[in-house]
Amino acid sequence: MSDDRTLRLRRVIKAPVAEVFDAWIDPNLLVQWWGPENFTIPSHEIDAREGGAWTTTMLSPEGTRHTVSGVYKVIDRPNKLVFTWQWTQDDGSEGHETEVTVTFAPAAEGTRLDFVQAVFENSEQAKNHAFGWESSFVCLDRLFA
Amino acid sequence: MQHPPLSDVFGALADPTRLAIVERLLSEGECTVGDLAEPFAISKPAISKHLGVLEKAGLIERHVVRQWRYCRVRPDALAAIDDWMRRYREFWETSLDRLAKLMERKRDRKNEGSKPDER
DSSP: OGGGGEEEEEEEESSOHHHHHHHHHOHHHHTTTSSSTTOEEEEEEEOOSTTOEEEEEEEOTTSOEEEEEEEEEEEETTTEEEEEEEEBOTTSOBOOOEEEEEEEEEETTEEEEEEEEESOSOHHHHHHTGGGHHHHHHHHHHHTO | OOOOOHHHHHHHHTSHHHHHHHHHHHHHOOEEHHHHHTTSSSOHHHHHHHHHHHHHTTSEEEEEETTEEEEEEOHHHHHHHHHHHHHHHHHHHHHHHHHHHHHHHHHHHHHHHTOGGGO
């Protein structure tokens, strides 16, 4: 069942490791790919330091806004990036927190990117945030509606 | 039957003992309450309380056969979690595709820039 609680994705991207890494923390690059196709990022704040906060607001083509934010836990350029991820709910409170770990490694064709999103960062925290799950789900639901 | 909110499902699973119970039921299928209590250093009433939370969240169902009380995982509860994960997967797969395209466009622009006679 552990795999049901962790999302794992792998991509090979045809660009040098440092460039791919920077696309995650350079706001000018991030806004160009973050989120579903045809969404824009009308506002964002990215404090790309360990312990620094980030927030992005995605705007759907239909005009609905979805805000997600978190804190950078590890910024080990160009190898590894760890940050937390929380949807902001309609009432302004934060939803369940998940943790994203992205590792970047040189590959023959460019960069191998490994993405992991752990939905239960740790049990204690998951317990405290348990009631945010539903809203987090609703945010994603709307995003793909 | 209407399934309980997903927040209840995740709330129930957030407890390590309850998660272990569900994992055990998933691998072994049906178990008696006594069997389930065995690996844990907690009392049978405490296990029953955990089972009650899991049942309320729609994760397991209990039934009685003669003097034995059996539990099993409800498949529809897992479907709700799968659905949640699927949406996250969709979100990131689209984003990563866009990232790959962005990086390729950047590279193409750079390559064009290094050939001034084509400009």
